[in-house]
Amino acid sequence: MSATERPSGQQQTGRDAARATADSAFLRACRREPVPHTPVWFMRQAGRSLPEYRKVREGTAMLESCMRPDLVTEITLQPVRRHQVDAAIYFSDIVVPLKAIGLDLDIKPGVGPVVEQPIRTRADLERLRPLEPDDVKYVTEAVGMLVGELGATPLIGFAGAPFTLASYLVEGGPSRNHEHTKALMYGDPELWADLLDRLADITAAFLKVQIEAGASAVQLFDSWVGALAPADYRRSVMPASVKVFDAVAGYGVPRIHFGVGTGELLGLLGEAGADVVGVDWRVPLDEAARRVGPGKALQGNLDPAVLFAPREAVETKAAEVLDAAQGLEGHVFNLGHGVLPTTDPDALTRLVEYVHTRTARSV
Ligand code: CP3
Numbered sequence: 309m310s311a312t313e314r315p316s317g318q319q320q321t322g323r324d325a326a327r328a329t330a331d332s333a334f335l336r337a338c339r340r341e342p343v344p345h346t347p348v349w350f351m352r353q354a355g356r357s358l359p360e361y362r363k364v365r366e367g368t369a370m371l372e373s374c375m376r377p378d379l380v381t382e383i384t385l386q387p388v389r390r391h392q393v394d395a396a397i398y399f400s401d402i403v404v405p406l407k408a409i410g411l412d413l414d415i416k417p418g419v420g421p422v423v424e425q426p427i428r429t430r431a432d433l434e435r436l437r438p439l440e441p442d443d444v445k446y447v448t449e450a451v452g453m454l455v456g457e458l459g460a461t462p463l464i465g466f467a468g469a470p471f472t473l474a475s476y477l478v479e480g481g482p483s484r485n486h487e488h489t490k491a492l493m494y495g496d497p498e499l500w501a502d503l504l505d506r507l508a509d510i511t512a513a514f515l516k517v518q519i520e521a522g523a524s525a526v527q528l529f530d531s532w533v534g535a536l537a538p539a540d541y542r543r544s545v546m547p548a549s550v551k552v553f554d555a556v557a558g559y560g561v562p563r564i565h566f567g568v569g570t571g572e573l574l575g576l577l578g579e580a581g582a583d584v585v586g587v588d589w590r591v592p593l594d595e596a597a598r599r600v601g602p603g604k605a606l607q608g609n610l611d612p613a614v615l616f617a618p619r620e621a622v623e624t625k626a627a628e629v630l631d632a633a634q635g636l637e638g639h640v641f642n643l644g645h646g647v648l649p650t651t652d653p654d655a656l657t658r659l660v661e662y663v664h665t666r667t668a669r670s671v
Contacts, residue, residue, distance in 0.1 A: 311586070323551065325459050325460060327437045327454075328459070328460035329459075329460050329461070329462050329524055330524070332347070332394065332395075332460055332461065333345055333346070333347040333394050333459075334347040334349065334395040334462050334463050334525070334640060335462055335524060335525065335562065336638075337523060337638045337639060337640050338562035338564070338583060338584050338638060338640065339562065339583075339605075339638065340603075340637040340638035341638070343667075343669075344460060344668070344669065345525060345663070345664045345667045345668045345669065346630065346639055346640075346641050346664075347394035347395065347640050347641065347664055348393055348394055348409070348640075348641040348642070348659070348660045348664070348669035349393045349394055349395040349396075349397065349464070349640070349642060349644075350387070350391075350642060350647050350656060351397070351566070351642060351643060351645060352644055352646030352647040353387035353391065353393060353641070353647055353656070354383045354384055354386055354387050354397065354399045354471045355646075355647065355649065356646050356649035356650075357648070357651040357652075357653050357656070358386055358387065358390065358653055359650055359651070359653075360386050360390075361383055361386055364379060364382055364383060365377075365383075366378075369415075370401065370415040370417070371401070371403075371404070371407055371414065371415055373399075373501040374399070374400045374401055374446075375446045376446070377446050377449040377450035377453055378399070379399075379444055380398070380399045380446070380450040380454075381450055381453045381457060383399040383581060384396050384397070384398055384399040384450075384454055384573075385454070385457060385458070387656075388458070388461055390657060391653075391656050391657045391660045392657070392660055392661075392664075393660055394461070394462075395461065395462045395463070395464050395525070396454065396458055396461055396462070396463050396464065397464045397466060397527070398447075398450070398451065398454070398462075398463060398465050398466060398518060398523065399435070399485075400466070401421070402417060402421075402466075402467065402468025402472065402473060402476075402529055402667035403415065403421040403468070403473070403476065403516050404444070404447075404514075405439050405443075405444065405467065405510050405513070405514040406473065406477070406510070406563050408439060408443040408444050409436065409437050409439055409510065410437070410445060411423065411426035411435060411439075411477075412425065412433070413438075413476075416600050418478075418668040419481065419482060420481065421476045421481065421482070422480065422481040422552075423476060423477055423481065424480075425480075426477060426478055426479065426488070427474075427477040427503065428478060428488065428492060428504075428669065429480055429499075430499055433499070433502060433503060436503070436506045436507070436510065438506075438509055438510065438513065439509075439510045439513040439514055440511070440513070441516075441517050441520075441618075441629075444474065444514065444517055446650075447514075447517050447518060447521065448517055448520075448521045451517075451518055451521035451522050451523055452521050452522060454522075455521070455522035455523075459632055461562070462524040462525060463522065463524060463525075464523065464524075464525045464526065464527055464564070465515060465518030465519060465525070465527075466515075466516050466518075466524030466526060466528070466529060467473050467511045467514045467518075467526070467528060467529070467533075467552075468511065468526040468528075468529050468530075469503075469511065469528045469530035469533065469548075469549050469567075470504040470507035470508050470511060470527060470545065470548035470549060470552070470563075471504070471530055471532070471533050471536075471545045471548070471549070472509050472529060472530050472531050472532050472533065472567075473510075473511070474489060474500075474503055474504060475489045475532050476508055477503075477507075478492055478503075479525075480585070485535075486532065486535050489633050490535075493540070493544050497544065499637075500544060500599065501547075501548075504544075504545065504547075504548035504554065505548060505551070505572055507548065508548040508549070508551040508552050508555075509551075511528070511552045512551065512552045512555035512556060515528075515552070515555075515556050516556060519556060519559045519561055523561065523668045524561055524562075525561050525562040525563075525564065526556060526561060526562075526563055526564065527563075527564040527565075527566055527586070528549065528552060528553070528563065528564070528565050528566070529566055530545075530549065530566065530567040531567060531568050532564070532567070532568070532575075533545065533570060533573065534567055534568050534569025534570045534571075534573065534588075535565040535569070537572070538572050538573055541573055541576055542576055546576060546579075549565070549581070550580050550581055551579045551582075553565075553580055553581025553582065554581060557581065559632065562583045562584055562605075563581060563582050563583050563584070564582060564583070564584040564585075564586055564607055564640075565577045565578070565580060565581075565582030565584070565585055565586060565657070566585075566586030566607070567588075568587070568588050568644075568645050569588060569589075569590065570588065571588075571590050571591045571599075574587065574591065574596055574599040575599050575600060575601060577600075578600040578601060578604045580661040582604065583604065583605065583635065584604065584605040584606065584607050584638070584640060585600050585604050585605075585606055585607070586587060586607045586608055586609075586642070586646070587606055587607065587608035587609040587644065588608065588609060588644035588645055589608070589609050589611035589612075589643075589644030590608060590644070591609070592609075592628075592632045593606055593608060593609055593629065593632040593633045593639070594632045594633075594634075594635060594636075595638060596608070596609070597634075597635070597636055597637075602637070603637070604637070604638075605636070605637060605638025605639065605640065606633070606636055606638070606639055606640070607639075607640040607641075607642050608629070608640075608641075608642050608643070608644050609629060609642070609643070609644040610625060610626055610641075610642075610643050610644060610659075611625070611643070611644055612643040612644065612645055612646065612647060612648050612651070613648065614626075615643075615647075615651050615652070615655045615656065615659070616648075616651070616652075616655075619654050619655070619658060622655060622658070622659060622662075623662055624664055626641075626659060626663060626666075628664065629641065630663065630667060641663045662665075
């Protein structure tokens with residue numbers, strides 16, 4: 309039972325809550341243990357698909373919202389209350405730690421992160437100083453508040469992976485072809501490696517803050533890494549992602565690794581140090597499991613656009629995902645990428661209920 313539905317006067321102690329969280333379907337699935345039902349959460353579950361989100365965000369810029377613990381807590385809890393998902397994801401953005409070290413960037417509505425002065429030279433690197441926990445006190449505070457509110461529901465912390473962050477920094481904003489990023493990667497491998505190494509340290513520090521404040525899992529979003537061929541990923545990107553995963557390995561919290569268009573990279577994404585590999589909708593989960601190999605759980609992978617189809621079609625497609633997941637060691641149901649902003653929130657609520665009902669079993 310989550311804090312939001314707990315009857316008043318019945319206070320769980322912190323230790324009971326921590327035990328219940330550790331025993332949740334989500335964390336059990338990440339650890340590849342038997343589950344009472346397949347756990348479900350959605351990337352971008354907090355956000356524009358929810359009218360209550362649009363209402364509380366009115367008049368407050370995206371990055372400013374991320375720095376207000378009261379708003380972060382409310383927005384993070386909204387999809388948990390509404391959809392009964394099995395995990396909350398901390399409301400923030402991948403560029404928050406970069407803003408916190410003083411980079412001049414903003415999130416433009418309908419566009420995404422925009423960086424005033426792109427990072428392309430050795431001198432530019434100096435602007436990427438290390439992240440200290442004090443730079444993001446609001447994160448520590450908000451995670452603490454959330455863990456208290458969430459009861460048994462686990463909180464997922466997250467960060468952008470070095471490649472995806474580098475793509476925004478080098479391009480100066482969202483990019484279809486990542487041409488400046490690749491020009492730097494192929495043209496000046498040494499500068500590229502130093503850039504990714506600095507980003508790895510910032511990312512690791514940001515994940516540590518969230519874990520130390522109480523997050524019970526973390527997801528590394530390497531959303532745009534599918535733009536790379538496996539050999540380039542292994543040579544030019546993987547070492548930085550490995551550094552991030554290694555830095556948080558000691559906490560024992562599950563580490564999820566996600567990217568889009570990563571069919572050819574799935575094995576390497578697991579090898580980088582993930583406990584759970586996120587899969588987009590292009591590769592069925594049974595095939596993804598063969599590519600990832602043993603010892604990992606998988607997360608995914610319903611096409612977010614399917615939610616625009618009639619209910620019966622959504623259920624048919626969700627059933628296909630669940631059928632492909634039958635033989636997996638652990639499965640966390642999710643979309644293959646984030647919830648699209650114009651998605652009907654009721655379709656998401658019905659999907660959670662469908663997955664829970666269809667997979668209910670006794671452990
Ligand atoms: O999943 C969640 O509910 C948690 C919130 C979350 C946000 N951004 C909030 C947000 C998460 C996990 C992210 C991560 C993020 N940000 C990624 C990786 C995930 C992915 O989708 O691949 C990336 C690539 C970004 C960069 C970014 N920030 C983009 C592309 C956008 C969308 C631009 C737009 O307006 O269409 C943002 C802005 C952003 N981040 C919004 C939200 C809710 C929309 C801003 C708003 O509501 O005004």
